[in-house]
Amino acid sequence: MNGFRSMGCAVLLPDGAPLDEVQALFDDRDRRFSRFHDSSELNRVNAYPRGLTLLSEEFASVLSLALDAARATGGLVTPAAGGALIAAGYDRDFPRLPLDGVAVEPVRVPSFRAIALRGRALLRTEPVILDLNGVVKGLTVDDALELLGHGWVSAGGDVATTVPLVVGLPGGDAITLERGGLATSSVARRTWRRGGIPQHHLIDPATGLPSTSPWRDVTVAAQSCYTADVAAKAALLLGPAGPSWLDRRRLAGRFVDHAGRVTVSERWLQAVPAAQAA
Amino acid sequence: MQIARRRLRVARYSISAVAVTAFGAFGFAVRDAHPATHTKASTAIASSAAASASTADSAASFGGSAVISPAPQFAAPQVQSSGS
Numbered sequence: 001m002n003g004f005r006s007m008g009c010a011v012l013l014p015d016g017a018p019l020d021e022v023q024a025l026f027d028d029r030d031r032r033f034s035r036f037h038d039s040s041e042l043n044r045v046n047a048y049p050r051g052l053t054l055l056s057e058e059f060a061s062v063l064s065l066a067l068d069a070a071r072a073t074g075g076l077v078t079p080a081a082g083g084a085l086i087a088a089g090y091d092r093d094f095p096r097l098p099l100d101g102v103a104v105e106p107v108r109v110p111s112f113r114a115i116a117l118r119g120r121a122l123l124r125t126e127p128v129i130l131d132l133n134g135v136v137k138g139l140t141v142d143d144a145l146e147l148l149g150h151g152w153v154s155a156g157g158d159v160a161t162t163v164p165l166v167v168g169l170p171g172g173d174a175i176t177l178e179r180g181g182l183a184t185s186s187v188a189r190r191t192w193r194r195g196g197i198p199q200h201h202l203i204d205p206a207t208g209l210p211s212t213s214p215w216r217d218v219t220v221a222a223q224s225c226y227t228a229d230v231a232a233k234a235a236l237l238l239g240p241a242g243p244s245w246l247d248r249r250r251l252a253g254r255f256v257d258h259a260g261r262v263t264v265s266e267r268w269l270q271a272v273p274a275a276q277a278a
Numbered sequence: 279m280q281i282a283r284r285r286l287r288v289a290r291y292s293i294s295a296v297a298v299t300a301f302g303a304f305g306f307a308v309r310d311a312h313p314a315t316h317t318k319a320s321t322a323i324a325s326s327a328a329a330s331a332s333t334a335d336s337a338a339s340f341g342g343s344a345v346i347s348p349a350p351q352f353a354a355p356q357v358q359s360s361g362s
Contacts, residue, residue: 168355180344186361223342
């Protein structure tokens with residue numbers, strides 16, 4: 001196994017995989033979509049958060065997918081939560097984030113319908129600070145696997161594979177991902193405090209604040225890492241309704257609450273019968 | 279005064295409607311003029327976007343299964359999905 005660091009996480013590939021090509025893909029996406037690179041296209045777009053903006057083709061493609069995710073999740077996983085994320089204190093690269101600070105004032109999350117995209121032309125009908133973190137990493141994992149053609153890619157626990165891969169899960173369990181994508185969304189990692197109150201990066205669009213979901217970790221398996229990642233975030237934000245939301249979409253999901261108790265969706269239980277007892 | 283306010287509201291609404299319509303027309307023009315709409319996209323992102331977009335448009339088609347199974351007994355995980 002070999003790898004590198006990009007997008008703030010460890011990217012792992014099988015031995016012999018063309019590391020340079022995959023690293024170039026990750027680094028390019030990171031430079032374009034990171035809020036923490038001053039010269040990123042995302043920051044240029046967010047510098048004028050309202051009105052008409054002409055995007056690069058790649059930015060427009062990713063934003064289009066982010067809007068697809070918002071539509072598919074009823075606006076839960078939205079590219080419009082950038083302002084709320086900054087208000088919650090996530091205003092710099094995580095290692096440089098102060099552990100505590102002034103209390104958070106909730107910021108309204110604009111509807112994703114305030115974002116219109118036609119080709120490369122973006123129109124925001126009200127001020128919208130974009131954050132594409134909800135889709136960029138999962139999508140890049142899928143694209144990296146497409147570059148490899150065969151094998152697997154893991155980035156910070158977001159996984160895509162064409163070969164059987166044993167994947168460790170939160171709480172110590174493991175499954176075999178035969179093929180497809182798998183992602184875990186967690187509120188237990190990347191946490192900080194503001195006004196003494198714990199904060200994390202998963203914003204509930206209904207409140208403009210970090211989610212108070214009963215779930216600590218949600219893992220979803222889907223046909224692609226992009227889909228798994230979006231579905232895991234949505235299922236976590238939905239709280240108690242998360243498992244049934246996945247069931248209606250015939251997606252396999254595993255939920256761990258803050259006490260470490262495990263709940264699984266029907267599809268997960270069919271595939272991994274011992275999972276409920278884990 | 280009220281009539282003036284009403285006229286102002288109507289004017290604002292009209293300007294917004296015209297702006298949205300113009301944006302739609304502009305967007306189609308930009309899209310039609312862009313080389314990517316006439317040539318086969320070659321980047322990984324373009325192909326992934328096309329594949330993913332068709333699966334994410336509606337709740338009914340959002341799913342699509344990975345294949346998972348129990349891990350072999352005593353097998354150490356090759357990677358960890360610990361969340362992001």
